Amino acid sequence: MTSSPYLNRRTLIRRSAAAGLFTIPAVGALSSCASGGDDGDSVERQEATDSNPFGVSPDAELEVVIFDGGFGDQYALDAEEIYQGSYGSVDHTKTTEIRTRLQPRMVQGDPPDVINNSGADAMDIAALLRNDQVHDLTELLDAPSLDDPSVTVRDTLMPGVVEMGQFGSDPVYQFNYAYTVYGQWYSRTALERLEVEYPRTWDEMITVCEKAKQEGIAGWTYPGVYPYYFNFTLYPFIGKIGGADVLRAIDNLEPNAWRHDAVRAAFEAYYELVARGYILQGSPGLTHEESQDEWNQGRALFIPNGSWVENESAQNTPEDFEMAVGPPTSLDSSDAMPFETIWASGSEPFFVPADAANVPGGLEFLRIMLGAESTRNFTELVSSLTCVRGAADGLTLPPGLTSASETLAAAGDNLLIPRMPDWYRQLNNEEIGGAIAAMMAGEIEPDEAITRCQRAADATAQDDSITKFQHI
Structure with a gap:
């Protein structure tokens, strides 16, 4: 991994939490404790290009947390490998304890860059939205898709996927990867x-x-x-x-x-x-x-x-x-x-926290996940459709998915x-x-x-x- 003040800060916070130096708030605490939007260690955006529409810094580390449930995490590891081919290293964690492990970090203002917020211990997305802790994904949806720059990400998605990421208003705060x-x-x-x-x-x-x-x-x-x-x-x-x-x-x-x-x-x-x-x-x-x-x-x-x-x-x-x-x-x-x-x-929700240190990298990682290579890989690995139209066309599917x-x-x-x-x-x-x-x-x-x-x-x-x- 690259060595940077941002990485050292994250490492310090994790080690401090593990040592019990931070008090983990109760389940309901998130609804009353906003993070304050501290983005002092955020990675600066580079100039956007056709191949890098979000201006991802080439050396900044990306942190991804995946729910280790029915889909496992290999599909995410494979997408991370694609990401690392163009950008910095990826710090990958899998867990079933999404809320237990990440809610304290959301409150402290030091969340991961991408969160697969799923499972019985998922965080309450409504509470996160109430505290402005989720990044608006509209720019992801309006960006060129990975495989065809003439088609936006939005136009590759299955019916209802965009609406599932909306919460009574136009902004889209999460997308559900599986269909x-x-x-x-x-x-x-x-x-x-x-x-x-x-x-x-x-x-x-x-x-x-x-x-x-x-x-x-x-x-x-x-x-x-x-x-x-x-x-x-x-x-x-x-x-x-x-x-x-x-x-x-x-x-x-x-x-x-x-x-x-x-x-x-x-x-x-x-x-x-x-x-x-x-x-x-x-x-x-x-x-x-x-x-x-x-x-x-x-x-x-x-x-x-x-x-x-x-x-x-x-x-x-x-x-x-x-x-x-x-x-x-x-x-x-x-x-x-x-x-x-x-x-x-759509199911299996993903979002980018508003206080993420590498928001551009989080958006680019999600764009990679929505590309043809990642979506077909997901279907073959875990026997599930994705939120991208036609992603499973031509694949030999098992009985349940068929x-x-x-x-x-x-x-x-x-x-x-x-x-x-x-x-x-x-x-x-x-x-x-x-x-x-x-x-x-x-x-x-x-x-x-x-x-x-x-x-x-x-x-x-x-x-x-x-x-x-x-x-x-």
């Missing part, structure tokens, strides 16, 4: 063995689950430790029943949004799975990996998940499993949106993108997730679950300390 298809994941082999088709209506779902039960197989499992996974199918199910406006009302924290008939119908349908004994015993206590293992071992037919699951569970997936994903099963023919409707959107691509193509314009998970992380993961978890564990019935969801949403709406967002 995830959420839905009911299943094994084609398992359904074939039961001699059943994928259920398109809820009556068909009950029939399939009953036949599985008679064979000693659960209809569903889920990670009860992280109950918001159920939202990956429940939110689009609600949208299909009542229309996209129902989800927009929920996102906008509108009064009585959770009391809509579509919400009630969806909750009652899911509760039927509990009442009929179609949920795998012990699911409320399972982690995401444990529930996936149970599913891989054929103990349950369906699991709510996203398309990262193929890579995340690869080691325990039987060769003949034939992983696939389908749209959330429709309620019936009265649904407002067609069966093919799915939740598909299914996800087909499901996405079949959906066409019938895409739903709930914003609750990133606009109101705590509300989505804890309060809403907790109410759904209690219902799916059989502890409460749908009426009580709906009441809890609405009460939590109202409390968030009335809390002036929480930044509110609206659909543009």
